[in-house]
Amino acid sequence: MVNANQSYIKQCFPVLEERLYQEIIETCSYHEFPSSTYVVKQGAYLNFLPVVLKGQIKMYAEEEDVQFLLYYINSGESCILSFNHLFDPKPVQFSAITEEDTVVMTLPVAKVKEWVIRYPTFARILISDFQRNFEDLLRTTKEIVCFGIEDRLIKYLENKCKRGNCNQVHLSHKQIALDLGTSREVISRITKKLEKAGVLAQQKRYIELLQA
Amino acid sequence: MVNANQSYIKQCFPVLEERLYQEIIETCSYHEFPSSTYVVKQGAYLNFLPVVLKGQIKMYAEEEDVQFLLYYINSGESCILSFNHLFDPKPVQFSAITEEDTVVMTLPVAKVKEWVIRYPTFARILISDFQRNFEDLLRTTKEIVCFGIEDRLIKYLENKCKRGNCNQVHLSHKQIALDLGTSREVISRITKKLEKAGVLAQQKRYIELLQA
DNA sequence: AGAAAACGGTGATTTTGATCACCGTTTCCC
DNA sequence: GGGAAACGGTGATCAAAATCACCGTTTTCT
Structure with a gap:
């Protein structure tokens, strides 16, 4: 070692x-x-x-x-x-x-x-x-x-994916909220919104970023 | 020189x-x-x-x-x-x-x-x-x-006074707003409020911090 | 002196996000 | 297998601050 x-x-x-x-x-x-x-x-x-x-x-x-x-x-x-x-x-x-x-x-x-x-x-x-x-x-x-939470969340997820070298983020809404200094509900709502917009897909245990 | x-x-x-x-x-x-x-x-x-x-x-x-x-x-x-x-x-x-x-x-x-x-x-x-x-x-x-604008404004003014070594701040509301990344109206309202609260006094051409 | 520009005050409205409340589902653990 | 805990969704409400609109005063400049 x-x-x-x-x-x-x-x-x-x-x-x-x-x-x-x-x-x-x-x-x-x-x-x-x-x-x-x-x-x-x-x-x-x-x-x-x-x-x-x-x-x-x-x-x-x-x-x-x-x-x-x-x-x-x-x-x-x-x-x-x-x-x-x-x-x-x-x-x-x-x-x-x-x-x-x-x-x-x-x-x-x-x-x-x-x-x-x-x-x-x-x-x-x-x-x-x-x-x-x-x-x-x-x-x-x-x-x-300078950015609202929505943009910050997207950047955060993109960053996670880049550094994990895959397009999945295995974190609960609560953990994400903690990193971004906000609350779970806010993350829940925005992820739902982004899902509808086709930016990401929420699987059972992780979030998947779509698009390049 | x-x-x-x-x-x-x-x-x-x-x-x-x-x-x-x-x-x-x-x-x-x-x-x-x-x-x-x-x-x-x-x-x-x-x-x-x-x-x-x-x-x-x-x-x-x-x-x-x-x-x-x-x-x-x-x-x-x-x-x-x-x-x-x-x-x-x-x-x-x-x-x-x-x-x-x-x-x-x-x-x-x-x-x-x-x-x-x-x-x-x-x-x-x-x-x-x-x-x-x-x-x-x-x-x-x-x-x-972590702080709201009101607190940040107070800190800002205190800091100005400390570094100017006097208790007057010769800046327009607009300039202050610019430093704090907000708008003039917001500064106007808060200074008025702080004036009523006895934290500061607004003179014609400058703001004076009261108290220690 | 007079016009233009900067300044400050204030009401009304809107937006963003925080908070509260509640509830069904999933996961974990004994 | 069953209960507890964690998770996610969503409506309602609230608060802070941004924005818009307008107006009177002060300062500056020519």
Whole structure:
């Protein structure tokens, strides 16, 4: 298992000095999470850098008894889960929940700070991963503000299909509602409407997106 | 004037190797913008890193004929205006508009990439500025989603006062509406309501926040 | 001074989505 | 097999905010 994890590290950090790679292997620790569990809870203080080696995680904002999906973190590129606590010991402002069985590697913050200075490519990886997160968050924000729920639901389903590489979405209306920060009834109504419009078909246990 | 700008650079990058400081001075160029002008327009391709040396800039999202305020960039700490185009030549996803007379320094992307590798502290500044922007964006997103306009207006005014260091806001209802992504009538009604509630007082040409 | 433009107030109406209430079906589990 | 829990559908109602329409005042510009 450890060997598998080591190969995941190479995938996450494609261009990495061999010495840094060795250091990472020596200092990291691995954590496995089943699907639908919290990896990070909003408000927690982290003293490590979490990296998604395998699987998929969704980032959630939780505020005032409303919660909603911010963006996804995948293994492979752009796999660093959180940065904001790196240089400033503040509680994280979001939660991270696994979407599937997931392996997370943690690196001590002190080491990471050191590596940013010592290994230029490491800093660069951090920056570009960070950029990706920022872009994802900005896109989500715009969608929330500028689009109605119907459009957002369609985008959400399309996105699910793309990332699952099939045109079925195996989620209950309630789970979808949670991700979109709304209620089950609203999702029920819109899916019905979209079904009539021929955008999707609702099977017993899943939703199927039609059209290209 | 150039001398003044050079001292602003020191303020923006408090801990900077002397050699890098010299390199920056040699390669940068300065641009002055009057208040309320576009520094960066959403959709543009930038081949430089913009840094706010003096003044204040607001970041705007523009989408589907809706636009709204994302966060502010100030001179001093956390003054880097945009990163996302750094390692990936994509159009920027927001606009930047001056709030007051502002001086912006631009650094060629190629140089910046080089410096990230050669000067560890430069990478670190980039990362921590980036963190700040991310946090600001996340806070804004949460506020938009979780709070009603009334609360958001109050926060907005409080924020204006804090950053202007006085309890007056010299903006028309229309301008406020634009920042909050709503319409003038809505702001008019709410300010009236808040006036009656004793939260603020509307003078001829400005709004005055009461209470602490 | 006078016209034009910007500003602010306010009523009426509409739209979107949230919430409540209720009910039949399906699935899960003991 | 049977009961509980989760699921999905749908009508009714409500609330927040957007939109439209109109009007008087203030400011700006020539």
